[in-house]
Amino acid sequence: MAHQNNDNKILKLKNFFFQWEWVLVLLFIAINIINASISPYYSNISGLLDATMTFLDKAFIVLPMVFVIILGDIDVSVSSIVALSSVIMAVSYNDLHLPMELAMILCLIVGTLCGLLNGLLIVKFKELSAVIVTVSTQIIYRGIAYIILKDQASGNFPQWFSFLGWGYVGRIPFIIIVFAICAVIFSLLLHKTTFGRYVYAMGNNITASRFSGIQVDKIKIIVFTLTGFMSGVTALFLTSRMGSTRPNIALGYELDVIAMVVLGGVSTSGGKGKMIGAIISAFLIGMLRYGLGLVNLPSQTILVIIGLLLVFSVMIPNVRLTIKKATKQNLAMANDKSD
Template identity: 40%
Template structure:
């Protein structure tokens, strides 16, 4: 037990060390990287991934996956935009309706996984495909513009020197850490992910836990979609395209085991910052976007591979 605790601490420190090394390397390659202006730009860019990664972490802690995150972000973009622009709904009410819709999508995923028994990979892929199509039908493939001026505060506003999206992301990280460390729900997440059969025999209603986790994933993805919509000031039918890949990479790189039952919010924070630094640094170095995708793919494989090797060592 003591060995596992020491191993966890070393793992947490190692991920932050990787981030520091990246910052130093990109600063040497391009001194603009470390400027305050660029760091704030980077933080604003990662805010959407960071917010969505909180919900994704809960899902991966169960040993499941949510491929519908990107489509939920897109769907919320279009739904919220249409409510405000075409139906004249109050800005705050439109946001609440959109977050409710994204949470219901998460509950739908929970129903398919926990009640019907469809593997999460298939259930959320179906959701991804369906709601991407629904979003495109709703906007007819065209961007939606003309929001109230106040709406831009969520994605482009500031509180002193700090961007509001970054504040929202930090609040989400704190809420996520609180749920995992201070509530019995958080203990259930770890228990179900570690051994679902043992959790069931100990009296945990594993089905309800899955419903809750997928609902939370939908909520945080929806919140990320609202922030993205506010930042871009345009509802687009491909707004969240590929976001699930980056969010999963943030979580897995942060040390959350794909087998479930292991991971810490502090690691996800570090993983999010690393992906942000990689993206921002490669852009400053004028690296082709296709090569950037290759690099992120390699990072994901290395992170999952490292997790698998650790699991094998523990089993032996």
Template identity: 70%
Template sequence: MEPRIVTNKQPFSYKRFFLQWEWMLVLLFLAITVMNMNLSEFYWDYENLRDATMGFLDKAFIVLPMVFVIILADIDISVASIVALSSVIMADLFNRGVPLELAMIICLVVGTVCGWINGMLIVKYKELSSVIITLSTMIIYRGIAYMILEDQAAGSFPDWFSYLGWGYVGSIPFILIVFTVFAVLFSLLLHKTVFGRQLYAMGNNTTAARFSGIRVDRIKVIVFTLAGLMAAVTALFLTSRMGSTRPNIAMGYELDVIAMVVLGGISTAGGKGRMIGAILAVFLIGFLRYGLGLVNVQAQILLIIIGVLLIAAVAVPQLKRSNRLTRNT
């Protein structure tokens, strides 16, 4: 009698492989590229495309941990306020005589602590949703930034600081290289480690994950702390690119980041999605804005286009699931 082999691996299917949402994003990206090339003769220029990445990659750093947050079926809408608070504290300390290198480290520490506070509040007050808690901290963090600078700007940074936002390594923007390194690290953490598998387990069923021995509270604190840290990284690059800071910087970044993550195929119900989809969505929305900006398309039209894409990102998987259920019945 031959031994019976039990496996959870499905046989490879080309149909299933090419029907993944990430391929839809690739097709959308190609369609947007063709559209932008027809709209403006200046779009398909290497230097323009290269430099365009500097305009949207700062917020892309927050996209990476936000993928973790949404896979947990949580949300963090305080990230933009963490950017503002970290940036304001760094600039204020520098203007008070603190060396910029030390102020930059403090900026990262501030963002990390803010994220840690979010995580601790969420695991402490389980009866409150992450939306309510991070909405509260969003107001608090932005309010502290206004208390420090009021309506004033702070800056006068040394010339070398602008290299973060505008510098090149050879012909490649420095920010693109740094983002690529972080994207690889976060992708490996999500898809190749026990920590990543625990995130998916928690997103599918937190209670079952808890009873299976996963330290649910600790993982949530780690994830929100990572979100705070990467918001501080965004603060460094955004402040460098602007040359100064105000308490109202990064206003609306949280909505852009969540839009990129959802468009990337990360399920808001938790437990589904891949990092590559969110990364593709970053460049898709970034180059869409760049291309339409070349022909002075109104911002409202751009918002409508992004809204339609988000509806498609939510509706298409639901339609596929409904069709599958219909065939099974």
């Protein structure tokens, strides 16, 4: 038994180092070295922190999206939720003259409600996949934003509101502190609680989960509602950074977010993946984007790179698996022959 334990430990150690997350860390370091060699401003800490601020807003959605994709679902409506909650916040401050604090709370509430509606629709109509439901609500939510604001911009927020996106606590950007807190909470929720375990169970086998007495509908609704809420949070920080909002704000964010999660090793077929991987890959893509900006590549290049990155990061494990299977079979055959 003791021997077996030892074996297990070695195996665990091995498993620990042969993880996708380490590949991500190496990639991340590589990108940073390249960036630093391009730009002299990059290598100091405060420069790095500033770079981080440019992409952290969407990283807030990455956290709940990990839950969604582990469930085996997908939510493509997040960018529209950001737009709608941001627009409603701006309008209720500027046109309805609500206090900014109240407008901000309204922003979070709108995000949460949008997520809740997604969840309810998906649970209520089991025949509809999350893709088709969120594709439809994506159009609707942004459509409502257009109805409210037409093609106008709305800004003029109070001075203190810009603190969210631009402010510092000591020498650390405020947004980083908030993100760190959220990241810790979501990691613990996924890996250390019954809720997280249920999400993994449902992603692997929803029928067996239902038969095991898991309240699958409730959990699905909570996950989508959380995604809506965090989209609201993103709306706050993004609007603060931009200084104003438009109905087309955050267009295409869903792609970035899904790319970050999938690149982070969360399998789109559900049931597999870790929070830390998605967080690392959020930084990875963010830094990559920042670095491309440094070398003055046309901003559309990033679209191509992220698109290809998304495709290849999902494909590599597939290909690896096929190769593994093939070599194993060959080995087995070779062994048989030598017998």
